[in-house]
Amino acid sequence: MIPYCQHEIRDTDREAVFKVLxxxxxxxxxxxxxxxxxxxxxxxxxxxxxxxSGTSALQIAxxxxxxxxxxxxxxxxxxxxxxxxxxxxxxxxxxxADIDPSTLMLDPAEVARHVGPRTRGAVLVxxxxxxxxxxxxxxxxxxxxFLVEDACHALGAASGTGFVGADADAACFSFHPAKHxxxxxxxxxxxxxxxxxxxxxxxxxxxxxxxxxxxxxxxxPDALRAEECGGGGYEMHALSGNHRLPxxxxxxxxxxxxxxxxxxxxxxxxAACYDAAFADEERIEGLLERPGTRSAxxxxxxxxxxxxxxxxxxxxxxxxxxxxxxxxPIHLQPYYRKRFGTxxxxxxxxxxxxxxxLSLPMFPTLTEADQSRTIDxxxxxxxxxxx
Numbered sequence: 275m276i277p278y279c280q281h282e283i284r285d286t287d288r289e290a291v292f293k294v295l296x297x298x299x300x301x302x303x304x305x306x307x308x309x310x311x312x313x314x315x316x317x318x319x320x321x322x323x324x325x326x327s328g329t330s331a332l333q334i335a336x337x338x339x340x341x342x343x344x345x346x347x348x349x350x351x352x353x354x355x356x357x358x359x360x361x362x363x364x365x366x367x368x369x370x371a372d373i374d375p376s377t378l379m380l381d382p383a384e385v386a387r388h389v390g391p392r393t394r395g396a397v398l399v400x401x402x403x404x405x406x407x408x409x410x411x412x413x414x415x416x417x418x419x420f421l422v423e424d425a426c427h428a429l430g431a432a433s434g435t436g437f438v439g440a441d442a443d444a445a446c447f448s449f450h451p452a453k454h455x456x457x458x459x460x461x462x463x464x465x466x467x468x469x470x471x472x473x474x475x476x477x478x479x480x481x482x483x484x485x486x487x488x489x490x491x492x493x494x495p496d497a498l499r500a501e502e503c504g505g506g507g508y509e510m511h512a513l514s515g516n517h518r519l520p521x522x523x524x525x526x527x528x529x530x531x532x533x534x535x536x537x538x539x540x541x542x543x544x545a546a547c548y549d550a551a552f553a554d555e556e557r558i559e560g561l562l563e564r565p566g567t568r569s570a571x572x573x574x575x576x577x578x579x580x581x582x583x584x585x586x587x588x589x590x591x592x593x594x595x596x597x598x599x600x601x602x603p604i605h606l607q608p609y610y611r612k613r614f615g616t617x618x619x620x621x622x623x624x625x626x627x628x629x630x631x632l633s634l635p636m637f638p639t640l641t642e643a644d645q646s647r648t649i650d651x652x653x654x655x656x657x658x659x660x661x
Contacts, residue, residue: 275591275594276595276596276648277637287526287530290528299521300520301522306524308525309322309519310322310324312531313447314464316531319439319440319465320471322462322464323462323465324524325461325463327461328356328449328450330478334463334517336422337473339420339443342366343366345364345393346368346369347369348380350370351603351624352373352401357399358370369388370616370624371388375623377404377561379400380407382411385414385415395419396415396420398411400425400427400428400570402561402575403570403572404563405428406564409435420444422444423444423445425439425442425447426447426453427453427572428572429454430538430570431569431570433568439464443466444465446464447463449461449462454537454538455534457519457530460523473512477512479517479518483508489502490509538571544574544645545569548634548645558656560575561575574634574635575633578631586658587599589651589654593655595647595651597632598632599631600633
């Protein structure tokens with residue numbers, strides 16, 4: 275079976291991890307700060323906070339922005355569960371807006387329809403690694419609302435203003451094995467705002483403030499106040515959990531980040547090959563890069579114009595091609611239907627896209643032979659259709 279994604283581990287990665295294994299710190303050591311510096315340098319961001327997953331990055335970013343009960347955050351439904359779940363985990367309510375069918379990302383006009391008095395901001399998912407319309411969304415949200423960028427697909431993607439995440443209120447990345455940089459499980463929040471980054475660091479570790487100049491005291495009687503300075507002091511200033519990234523993962527991430535351009539160059543070659551193969555196939559529509567942008571090509575999604583996705587999916591799997599569906603719309607998930615009353619018909623453009631989407635194999639070590647096999651299997655599946 276050709277998988278839709280596959281990580282790669284090289285000797286340089288093993289050496290980086292082994293260095294941490296033979297050090298005195300497996301977590302809360304220097305490798306995390308080193309990974310954060312490397313991310314800032316690569317993306318051009320001012321601040322980075324490494325965490326335990328992309329989901330943690332979203333939850334922490336929203337928490338650092340003050341999102342809580344009574345708030346609403348506009349999100350797409352054509353995304354992984356984490357995008358909306360992170361809003362719920364902050365005690366707020368996700369509000370689903372429809373997509374632009376040409377980009378499969380939030381449509382600014384649809385977002386404008388959902389902005390209300392309780393709207394704190396929105397989350398843009400840079401779907402499949404393509405750079406979304408940040409400026410269009412910022413315009414409809416206005417200056418008093420935030421835009422969090424779910425860039426879990428988009429490390430290395432760029433637009434005319436620079437790399438995705440370089441100038442973000444908060445941009446959240448994932449380092450799951452399916453992604454360009456694979457550390458096992460991991461994520462990061464990148465931000466231009468030093469105060470926001472500091473709040474993220476606190477939420478990364480149980481809401482704890484370890485720096486003495488940030489302490490407010492424990493409420494001890496005056497006669498006992500001196501005992502607060504006994505060393506190793508910390509204060510909990512907010513409710514959070516343990517979202518730390520261990521040094522083992524950070525070292526692996528720094529090693530893999532060094533070959534991000536090589537990774538992306540191969541992905542661009544694969545995407546160009548798929549584009550050429552299916553250029554004259556009227557039953558398939560690809561996802562184009564927006565003008566002035568460069569995709570990270572995390573996924574290569576195709577849309578089946580004539581439907582029959584389930585059968586074509588089955589035919590491809592029978593031929594040994596592990597295509598995937600990205601994604602089942604969140605508003606159709608049983609939990610969300612039960613809790614919020616969402617239903618089929620709420621988001622017509624999202625639902626229409628979902629019915630035709632398939633993601634073809636896309637990863638740097640995909641061989642030319644396996645890509646040719648995938649393309650041939652795709653044409654066979656189209657011919658068989660619903661047979």
